[in-house]
Amino acid sequence: MKKQPNILFIMADDHASKAISCYGHGINKTPNIDRLATEGMRFNHCYVTNSICTPSRASILCGTYNHVNGVMTLESKINKHIPNVAKHLQTGGYQTAMIGKWHLGEGSDHEPSGFDFWSVLPGQGEYFDPELIEMGEHIQVPGYATEIITKKSIDWLKETDSDKPFFLMCHHKAPHRSWEPHPKYRDSYTDDIKVPETFSDDYKNRAKAAQAAKMRVHGDITYFDLGLVQPEGGSEVGELAVDGSLVRKIPVPEDLSTFKLIDKDNGDVFTFKTQDELAQFKYQRYIKRYVRTIASIDESVGELLDYLDETGQADNTIVIYTSDQGFFLGEHGWFDKRFMYEESFQMPFLIRYPEGITPNTISNDIISNVDFAPTFLDYANLPVPNYMQGTSVRPVLEENTPEDWQDVAYHRYWMHSDEHHNAYAHYGVRNKRYKLIFWYNEGFDLPGTQPGGEEKEWELFDCDEDPLELFNCYNDPKYQDVVRDMTLILDQKMLEIGDIPQHDINKTLASQ
Numbered sequence: 001m002k003k004q005p006n007i008l009f010i011m012a013d014d015h016a017s018k019a020i021s022c023y024g025h026g027i028n029k030t031p032n033i034d035r036l037a038t039e040g041m042r043f044n045h046c047y048v049t050n051s052i053c054t055p056s057r058a059s060i061l062c063g064t065y066n067h068v069n070g071v072m073t074l075e076s077k078i079n080k081h082i083p084n085v086a087k088h089l090q091t092g093g094y095q096t097a098m099i100g101k102w103h104l105g106e107g108s109d110h111e112p113s114g115f116d117f118w119s120v121l122p123g124q125g126e127y128f129d130p131e132l133i134e135m136g137e138h139i140q141v142p143g144y145a146t147e148i149i150t151k152k153s154i155d156w157l158k159e160t161d162s163d164k165p166f167f168l169m170c171h172h173k174a175p176h177r178s179w180e181p182h183p184k185y186r187d188s189y190t191d192d193i194k195v196p197e198t199f200s201d202d203y204k205n206r207a208k209a210a211q212a213a214k215m216r217v218h219g220d221i222t223y224f225d226l227g228l229v230q231p232e233g234g235s236e237v238g239e240l241a242v243d244g245s246l247v248r249k250i251p252v253p254e255d256l257s258t259f260k261l262i263d264k265d266n267g268d269v270f271t272f273k274t275q276d277e278l279a280q281f282k283y284q285r286y287i288k289r290y291v292r293t294i295a296s297i298d299e300s301v302g303e304l305l306d307y308l309d310e311t312g313q314a315d316n317t318i319v320i321y322t323s324d325q326g327f328f329l330g331e332h333g334w335f336d337k338r339f340m341y342e343e344s345f346q347m348p349f350l351i352r353y354p355e356g357i358t359p360n361t362i363s364n365d366i367i368s369n370v371d372f373a374p375t376f377l378d379y380a381n382l383p384v385p386n387y388m389q390g391t392s393v394r395p396v397l398e399e400n401t402p403e404d405w406q407d408v409a410y411h412r413y414w415m416h417s418d419e420h421h422n423a424y425a426h427y428g429v430r431n432k433r434y435k436l437i438f439w440y441n442e443g444f445d446l447p448g449t450q451p452g453g454e455e456k457e458w459e460l461f462d463c464d465e466d467p468l469e470l471f472n473c474y475n476d477p478k479y480q481d482v483v484r485d486m487t488l489i490l491d492q493k494m495l496e497i498g499d500i501p502q503h504d505i506n507k508t509l510a511s512q
Contacts, residue, residue, distance in 0.1 A: 003165070003316060004092075004093065004094070004165040004379075004380050004381060005165060005316050005317060005318050005353065005355070005356075005379055005380070006165050006166045006167070006168075006313060006316060006317040006318065007089075007094075007165075007166070007167045007168070007317070007318045007320075007376055007379070007380070008166075008168050008170065008304065008308070008317055008318065008319045008320070009167070009168065009169045009170065009320050009322075009372075009376075010170045010172075010300075010301060010304065010319070010320065010321045010322075011060075011169070011170070011171050011172065011321075011322050011323060011324060012172045012174060012175065012294075012297050012321075012322075012323045012324075013053060013101055013171075013172060013173055013174065013175065013176040013323065013324055014053075014175055014176050014177070014323060014324070014325070014327040014337065015175055015294065015297070015323035015327065015348060016323070016326050016327040016328075016329050016343060016348070017323075017326065017346055017347070017348035018329055018343070019175075019290065019291055019294055019327075019329065020033055020034070020348050020350075021033075021034055022034040022037040022038070022042060022350070023042070023044075023348065026194070027193055027194075027287070027291060027329070028189065028193075028291035028294060028295075029298075030294065030297075030298040031298065031302075032298045032299065032301040032302030032305065033297075033298050033301050033321055033350065035301075035302075035305060035352075036301075036319060036320075036321050036350035036351065036352045037350050037360070038359065038360055039352045039354070039359045039360070040319075040350060040351050040352030040353065040357045040359060040361070041350070041351050041352075041357050041358070041361045041362065041363055041397060042349075042350050042361075042362050042363070043348075043349040043350070043351075043362075043363050043365075043367060044362065044363070044364050045346070045363075045364055045365065045366045045367070045409075045432075046322070046346065046347045046348070046349035046366075046367050046368070046369070047345050047346060047347060047366065047367070047368050047369070047409035047411065047430065048324070048325040048326070048345060048346075048347050048368070048369050048411065049065055049066065049368055049369055049370050049410065049411060049412070050066050050072070050411065050412055050413055050414070051325040051326065051337045051338050051339060051340065051344045051345055051411065051413060052073070052074060052325065052337065052338055052413065052415065053074065053103050053176075053324050053325070054071055054073070054074050054076055054103050054104060055071050055072055055073070055076065055414075056324040056325050056369055057071075057102075057103060057104055057171075057324055058070075058071035058076075058078050058104060059071075059369050059370045060324075060369050060370075060372050060373065061078070061084045061085060061086065061104075061373065062082065062083070062084050062085070062373065062388070063084075063085060063370055063371075063372070063373030063374055063384075063387075063388035063389060063390045064370065064387065064388060064389050064390075065370060065389055065410070065412075065497050065499065066412065066414070067412075067497075067498070067499050067500070068387075068389065068497075068498065069082065070082075071104065072414040072415075073414055073415045074415065076105075077104060077105025077109075077110040078104040078105055078110055079109065079110070080108075080109055080110055080111055080112070080113040081109075081113070083385065083387065084113070084114050084373070085114075085372075085373035085376050085377065086098070086112075086113070086114030086115055086167065086169070087113065087114035088114075088377055088382060088385065089114075089167045089376065089377070089380055089382070090114050090115075090116070090167075092377075092380055092381075092382040093164060093165065094164070094165050094166060094167045094380065095116055095160050095161060095164050095165070095166045095167070096114060096115045096116050096117075096166070096167045096168075097115055097116060097117040097118065097153075097156050097166070097167075097168050097169070098112045098115045098117075098118040098119075098120060098169045098171070099117075099118070099119050099120070099149055099152045099153050099156065099168070099169070099170055099171065100119075100120065100121065100149040100153075100169075100170055100171035100172055100173065101120065101121050101124075101125060101171040101172065101173045101176075102118075102120035102121065102171070103121075103123065103124070106122055106123075106133065108136075111133070111136065115169075117135065117156055118134070118135060119132050119133070119134040119135070119152055120132065120133055120134075120171075121133075121145070121173055122138075124173070124176060125145060125173045126145065127144065127145050127173065127174070127180040128143075128144060128145070128180070129141070129142050129143065130145045130148065130173075132148075144182050144296065145172075145173045145174065146172055146173070146174050146182070146296040146297055146299075146300055147182070147296065147300070149170060149171070149172055149173075149300070150170070150300040150303055150304065153168060153170045153304065154303065154304065154307050156168065157307060157311075165380070167376070170300075170304070172297055172300070174293045174294065174296060174297050175290050175293040175294050175297070177225060177335070177336075178222075178224050178225045178227075178289075179225065179286070179289035179290045179292075179293045180227075180289070180293065181289060181292035181293045181295065181296070182292075182293075182295070182296045185292040185293075185295040185296065186265070186292060188291075188292050188295060189288045189291055189292060192284055193284065193287050193288065193291070195280065195283055195330060196329065196330045196331045196332075197468070198331050198332050198333070198468055198470070199217075199279075199283065199330050199331070199332075199333050200333065201332040201333050201470070203332075205470065205471050205472050206459065206470075206472050207437070207439045207457040207458075207459050207472065208424075208439075208455070208457065209339075209423070209424040209426065209439050209441070209457075210332065210341075212422050212424065213334065213338075213339070213421060213422055213423055214420070214421050214422040215328065215334040215335055215336040215338075215421050215423070216333045216334060216335075217279070217282050217283050217286055217330055217333060217334065217335050218252060218278070218279040218282055218283075218333065219249070219252055220241075220249055220335075221249065221250060221282055221286060221335060222238075222241045222247050222248060222249050222250060223238065223247070223248060223250055223261075224241075224247050225286065225289075226250070226261075226282065226285045226286060226289065227263065227264050227265065227285075227289060228250070228261050228262060228263060228264060228285075229261075229262040229263075229264045230246075230247070230248060237251065238250055238251045239251070241420070250282065252275065252278070256271075256272050256273065256274070256275070256278065259271070259272065259278075261281075283330050286330070286335060287329060287330060290329070301321060304319075305319065314354065315354045315355055316355060317353075318351065318352070318353040318356075318379060319351070319352045319353070320349070320350070320351045320372075321348065321349075321350045321351075322347055322348055322349045322350070322369075323347055323348055324347075325337050325344060325345075325347060326342075326343050326344045326345055326346045326347055326348075327343065327344065328341075328343050328344060329343065331343045331468075336421060338413055338415070338421060338423040339413070339423060339426075340411045340413070340426060340427075340428050340430075340435070340437050341469055342435075342463070342467075342469060345409075345411060345430070347369060349367070351397065353379075353397070356379075356397065356398065357397050357398070358399060361399065363396055363397075363401075364432075365393075365396045365401050365405055365407065366405075366406065366407045366408060366409050366430070366431070366432065367393045367396065367409075368390065368409050368410070370389055370390035371390035371391050371392065371393050372390065373388055373390060374388050374390045374391060374392040375390075375392045375393050375394060375397075377392070378392035378394045379394060389497055391406055407431055407432055408429050408430065408431045408489055408493060409429065409430050410427070410428075410429050410490075410493045410494075410497065410499075411426075411427060411428055411429075411430075412426070412427035412499065413425060413426055413427070424439050424441045425439070425440055425441060426438060426439045426440065426441075427440070427490075427494075427499070427501075427502075428459075428490065429486065429489050429490045429493055430463070431486070431489065433462065433463055433464050434460060434461065434462060434463060434482055434486050435459075435460070435461045435463055435469070436458070436459070436460050436474075436483070436486040436487065436489075436490055437458070437459040437460075437461075438456070438457075438458055438490070438502070438503050439456060439457045439458070439459070440456050440502035440503065441455070441456060441457075456502075456503070458474045458483075459472045459474055460472065460473050460474040460479060460482065460483055460486065461473070462479070462482075491505045
């Protein structure tokens, strides 16, 4: 039997594919991450089952949708006793480790399980001098989080038995909000970055959810996010960003004559003559802090790849780089994620395996994060358990995609109208061309949800004709056949995975 491959799974937090240079958007440069595309395969259509940190991580680990693994919102915690891919790999002879951001709960019932070694950040964790929970013990490590996670990962690899394969989940905190770059990168990317063409979106021809969301760079970003001094005072210096917190959103004052912002590191003072000038400043400040934070991740990937080269393990190691979801980089005026709109829904996914993947290849097949766990087990020559709902993407990686490949991705966001972002609950499906979203706008008796009385709405986007997703064509007569077909796909998918619909599924099925 062929030797089981090592698996190095590198995941960032909130890293949009547009901020990886091999995806071709020209925002920043990531030469080390790009190596995985040059030496392996890049996916253009990898999607997340639920565009928020905690649920996505549960789907990756368990290979199941969130209504099955029970991790539906940020407040959810994983039950360490349920099966996961690390446990299967461990049983199958792998040495396993989880290092970095966990974000699936703390305490004895929610700590990482299936790992021989784990060292994780509590909650979101800190960028500088972070606390870690290492095998149940709380420790504080001086330094920068990205570098600490990288060093701990390499140190663990050095201790592994060369006669046994390893499975390492290296999970970075970066570039999660509040985008705090390492000091050595604070002066990088000095030139202005192009503003997205939808930055001033007016949200016409869309569901109410787009207008209601509180994720605007201009109106909802905070002093802390942008590394600015927050003035003393109350509501006159900005709306509270988080309930019970002293952190405030930067205001959008009508009178700019006395308004100023101050850099907390060097004391630079910024004044503005127009609202557009202020909005542009916020965007540039945001996007530059974001890509500067990514620079350390790219450096980390380079160190890990160099270690594999130096130890002769590169050929027999599957290396994956991804993020727990996508992220808005000013598109539609937003930062953050949560929505099924493309920038948030699409995950970067790059994979290198010299013994099994042709270099410099690109796939346009649809895959999902629920497919990761079955893929790991397939390559490890271990059985994929019947509880997993994903599908191994090995045939796609070997450029032998079956004719009946699953070319559809399902998404469900459960946190209705959360107080911080006001993102409404929704679900939907996307195939190669169309995206159907149902905004059911109702909460459940679950942590992190609130009941809502908003009108239910549908959206349909033609992703070929309208890649920016500006025109909801659900009620356009020429798309009625598409609406019927996509609704049937949605209904069938929900039946297949056992999710409970909030729309009248019987009406759709009866019409077929």
